[in-house]
Amino acid sequence: MxxxxxxxxxxxxxxxxxxxxxxxxxxxxxxxxxxxxxxxxxxxxxxxxxxxxxxxxxxxxxxxxxxxxxxxxxxxxxxxxxxNPATPAGVLRVGSMESTAAARLPGALAQFSLKWPQVTIDLSTAPTRQLVDALLANRIDCALIAVPEGEWWLAQDELDKVPIFREDLMLLLPPGHPEVQHPGEIKPRALAAFAPGCTYRMLSEEWMMGLGPARSALRIHEVRSYHAMVACTAVGSCFSILPRSVLDLVPEVSRFTTRYLMRADTWLATRPGYKTPAFQVFREMLLDSSDIKGTNNNAAE
Amino acid sequence: MxxxxxxxxxxxxxxxxxxxxxxxxxxxxxxxxxxxxxxxxxxxxxxxxxxxxxxxxxxxxxxxxxxxxxxxxxxxxxxxxxxNPATPAGVLRVGSMESTAAARLPGALAQFSLKWPQVTIDLSTAPTRQLVDALLANRIDCALIAVPEGEWWLAQDELDKVPIFREDLMLLLPPGHPEVQHPGEIKPRALAAFAPGCTYRMLSEEWMMGLGPARSALRIHEVRSYHAMVACTAVGSCFSILPRSVLDLVPEVSRFTTRYLMRADTWLATRPGYKTPAFQVFREMLLDSSDIKGTNNNAAE
DNA sequence: GACTTAAATTCTGAAAAAGAGAATACACAT
DNA sequence: ATGTGTATTCTCTTTTTCAGAATTTAAGTC
Missing domain, CATH: 1.10.10.10 (Winged helix-like DNA-binding domain superfamily/Winged helix DNA-binding domain)
Structure with missing residues (x-):
C-alpha cells in the first residue's frame, strides 16, 4: 500500500x-x-x-x-x-506582512532557529487579507497580520488571535516637505502602497478620505517592497504610510518629514485549535521579543 | 517511514x-x-x-x-x-434525513450496491442541521437534506446542492379526527417531532405559529423515529407532520386524518468541489429514482 | 542531422522489512 | 489458583527496498 x-x-x-x-x-x-x-x-x-x-x-x-x-x-x-509535544519539531509555515518580516522577525527568527533547530520555519509574506485566506485554506499554519481596531471583516471566532507587536503607523513625506496637520496639506499626488489586501493601505486610504474631502481622487502607486516605497518617497513623487518599526530601519530617516498617524497592532493568528508544540514555542518567542508582553494572551490556553 | x-x-x-x-x-x-x-x-x-x-x-x-x-x-x-475516475470505488459517506432514509433510500441503495459493488456506502442519519455541520467538518461526503424554500440559514455557496426528491409535507392527525383548515382546529396538545435541527420540525413550528396565534405554547414531544411518531399519533396524544413518501409506508394510513401542508424538497449537498466518481454515480442513481428528473442539475458539471 | 550532455530509467545483487505460524506472556474470569 | 481468550515475542520465509552500474531518452550545439 x-x-x-x-x-x-x-x-x-x-x-x-x-x-x-x-x-x-x-x-x-x-x-x-x-x-x-x-x-x-x-x-x-x-x-x-x-x-x-x-x-x-x-x-x-x-x-x-x-x-x-x-x-x-x-x-x-x-x-x-x-x-507528542515533548519535542518541538517539524515544519511551521509562517505567513507575515512585509513590514513585520522586515522589522520584527529577523532577530526573533535567528534566535528561534538557534534554540529550536529541529523546527523548520517556512516563511512567506503577503498582505493581511491574503494571509487570512491562506490560513483558512491551510496553506500556512499561522500568520502575523494587522487587525484594524474596532471593525474587522472576519467573523469573530473564525481564527484564534493574540496581539504581538504594538505598531505606530507613520506618515512619511519627502525630505524638506513642510509639517502637515491634514491630508489636504500633503503635496505629492500619489500614495506609495502595497497591493490591495494590505491593512495599512486600507487604513491609509481611510485617513486620506476621512479628513481631506478635496482629495477625492487619491492616486496609488503600487510597490512591492518597503525599499521601493521609501525610494519613491525620497524622490518626492510619492508619500507613504508605514509602521515606525520599519521607519527605524531607513538610513537617514531624519531627513524626511514624518508624522504619527495611528496605532495598528500586529496579531498572531491561527486556525482555531491549532496548537503544535512548534507553534507554541514560536508564539512564546514572539511574545518575549514583543512590546505587549503577556497581556491577554492566555485566552487560548 | x-x-x-x-x-x-x-x-x-x-x-x-x-x-x-x-x-x-x-x-x-x-x-x-x-x-x-x-x-x-x-x-x-x-x-x-x-x-x-x-x-x-x-x-x-x-x-x-x-x-x-x-x-x-x-x-x-x-x-x-x-x-482516477475510471473506476468508482472506495468509501462514500452518505448522511441522510430520517425520512429520506426510510422512504427513498432502501430501493436506490439496493440497486446501487448491485451495480457498483466496489463502492462501500457508509450511511448515517441525522437532522438537516447536524448533517450540514457534519458535511462542513468532513465527517461525511454528501448529505440528503431539506432546504426550506426561500430562506436558508446557510451561505449561498458554502455547499453544492442539487434537488433530488419532491416531498409533500403532510399533517397527520389521529384516526377519527375531523378535517382541519387552521392550526387552531387541531385537538391534540403536542406535536411529535424530531430533535431540533430538523427542517420539517422548523417548518411545522412556523406553520403552527403563523396561522394560530392562540396556540402560542406549542408542546413538542420529541421522538427518535417515524415509527414512534406515527404510534404517538395513532394513540391520539399527538399529531405530527411528515412527508407523504413516509406516510405511504404506514400501514392503514387511510384510518388517519391527513391534510396537505406544503412542499419541502430534498437536496443532495456536498462540499464545494467534491466530485469523486463514486459520488457521481451515486448522484446519477438518485436522480434516476427521483421525481425531479434532470431539471437544473447540470450547474455543477 | 550527427554529436554532446545531462537526466531519467532499467537491471542486478545485497540489505532490510514484512509476513505467517508456533510459542509465550498476560489480563480477566470463575 | 487456574482456565480462557488475547496480545505479544520469536523464528523463519518471502517480499520489498536500496544502491550502483549500464542503458535509454530528451534537448541543445555545431
Whole structure:
C-alpha cells in the first residue's frame, strides 16, 4: 500500500521538477526515487508526470494529486507534533506582512532557529487579507497580520488571535516637505502602497478620505517592497504610510518629514485549535521579543 | 517511514478494540497487526493503547491520533478516487434525513450496491442541521437534506446542492379526527417531532405559529423515529407532520386524518468541489429514482 | 542531422522489512 | 489458583527496498 515516504518523494520531485535534485535533497539515489514515483503511478493507475518533456512536468492529474499529497503530509506532520509535544519539531509555515518580516522577525527568527533547530520555519509574506485566506485554506499554519481596531471583516471566532507587536503607523513625506496637520496639506499626488489586501493601505486610504474631502481622487502607486516605497518617497513623487518599526530601519530617516498617524497592532493568528508544540514555542518567542508582553494572551490556553 | 497501511491497521484496531478482530477484518495475522501498532508507537514516540486494560483502550494521545488518521485516510481515498475516475470505488459517506432514509433510500441503495459493488456506502442519519455541520467538518461526503424554500440559514455557496426528491409535507392527525383548515382546529396538545435541527420540525413550528396565534405554547414531544411518531399519533396524544413518501409506508394510513401542508424538497449537498466518481454515480442513481428528473442539475458539471 | 550532455530509467545483487505460524506472556474470569 | 481468550515475542520465509552500474531518452550545439 501507499507509503507516506513515497508521497514525500513525489512532492519533492514535483517541487523540483527533477528526479536527480529531489534524490539529492532526500538523501536517496535517483533510481530509487524514480521507482517510487512509478509505484505510485501504478497504484493510482494514472501517470503523474509527462516523461516526454525534459524539465519534467506534472500531468493534470499530477497537479490534483499533488494538492492532496500536500494536505496529507501536512496533516501527518501536525498529528505527530500534536500527539507528542515533548519535542518541538517539524515544519511551521509562517505567513507575515512585509513590514513585520522586515522589522520584527529577523532577530526573533535567528534566535528561534538557534534554540529550536529541529523546527523548520517556512516563511512567506503577503498582505493581511491574503494571509487570512491562506490560513483558512491551510496553506500556512499561522500568520502575523494587522487587525484594524474596532471593525474587522472576519467573523469573530473564525481564527484564534493574540496581539504581538504594538505598531505606530507613520506618515512619511519627502525630505524638506513642510509639517502637515491634514491630508489636504500633503503635496505629492500619489500614495506609495502595497497591493490591495494590505491593512495599512486600507487604513491609509481611510485617513486620506476621512479628513481631506478635496482629495477625492487619491492616486496609488503600487510597490512591492518597503525599499521601493521609501525610494519613491525620497524622490518626492510619492508619500507613504508605514509602521515606525520599519521607519527605524531607513538610513537617514531624519531627513524626511514624518508624522504619527495611528496605532495598528500586529496579531498572531491561527486556525482555531491549532496548537503544535512548534507553534507554541514560536508564539512564546514572539511574545518575549514583543512590546505587549503577556497581556491577554492566555485566552487560548 | 509511516505507511498508510499501518494507519488503516491502527484505525481498525481502534474501532474494534481488538487486535484479533482487526486482523481478521483486514485479512492479516494478529502478530503482524500487533507489530505494526508498535511500529507506529515507536515512530511517534507515544503509546496509543493502554495494554493493561483488557478490552484494549485508546490512550488520550491515541484518541487525538485516531482523529488525524481518519482525516488522512479519507483524504488519501478521496485523492485516489478524484485522480482516477475510471473506476468508482472506495468509501462514500452518505448522511441522510430520517425520512429520506426510510422512504427513498432502501430501493436506490439496493440497486446501487448491485451495480457498483466496489463502492462501500457508509450511511448515517441525522437532522438537516447536524448533517450540514457534519458535511462542513468532513465527517461525511454528501448529505440528503431539506432546504426550506426561500430562506436558508446557510451561505449561498458554502455547499453544492442539487434537488433530488419532491416531498409533500403532510399533517397527520389521529384516526377519527375531523378535517382541519387552521392550526387552531387541531385537538391534540403536542406535536411529535424530531430533535431540533430538523427542517420539517422548523417548518411545522412556523406553520403552527403563523396561522394560530392562540396556540402560542406549542408542546413538542420529541421522538427518535417515524415509527414512534406515527404510534404517538395513532394513540391520539399527538399529531405530527411528515412527508407523504413516509406516510405511504404506514400501514392503514387511510384510518388517519391527513391534510396537505406544503412542499419541502430534498437536496443532495456536498462540499464545494467534491466530485469523486463514486459520488457521481451515486448522484446519477438518485436522480434516476427521483421525481425531479434532470431539471437544473447540470450547474455543477 | 550527427554529436554532446545531462537526466531519467532499467537491471542486478545485497540489505532490510514484512509476513505467517508456533510459542509465550498476560489480563480477566470463575 | 487456574482456565480462557488475547496480545505479544520469536523464528523463519518471502517480499520489498536500496544502491550502483549500464542503458535509454530528451534537448541543445555545431
Amino acid at each position: 501507499m507509503d507516506l515516504a513515497s508521497l514525500a518523494i513525489f512532492r519533492e520531485v514535483a517541487r523540483e521538477r527533477s528526479v536527480t535534485r529531489a534524490a539529492e535533497l532526500l538523501g536517496r539515489v535517483p533510481s530509487n526515487v524514480s521507482t517510487r514515483i512509478q509505484q505510485i503511478e501504478a497504484e493510482i493507475g494514472v501517470p503523474l508526470f509527462q516523461r516526454d518533456k525534459r524539465p519534467m512536468e506534472l500531468t493534470k492529474e499530477g497537479e490534483i494529486y499533488l494538492d492532496y499529497v500536500d494536505r496529507i503530509l501536512n496533516l501527518a506532520d501536525e498529528a505527530q507534533q500534536t500527539v | 509511516m505507511d498508510l497501511a499501518s494507519l488503516a491497521i491502527f484505525r481498525e484496531v481502534a474501532r474494534e478494540r481488538s487486535v484479533t478482530r482487526a486482523a481478521e477484518l483486514l485479512g492479516r495475522v494478529p502478530s503482524n497487526v500487533s507489530t505494526r501498532i508498535q511500529q507506529i508507537e515507536a515512530e511517534i514516540g507515544v503509546p496509543l493503547f493502554q495494554r493493561d486494560k483488557r478490552p484494549m483502550e485508546l490512550t488520550k494521545e491515541g484518541e487525538i491520533y485516531l482523529d488525524y488518521v481518519d482525516r488522512i485516510l479519507n483524504l488519501a481515498d478521496e485523492a485516489q478516487q478524484t485522480v
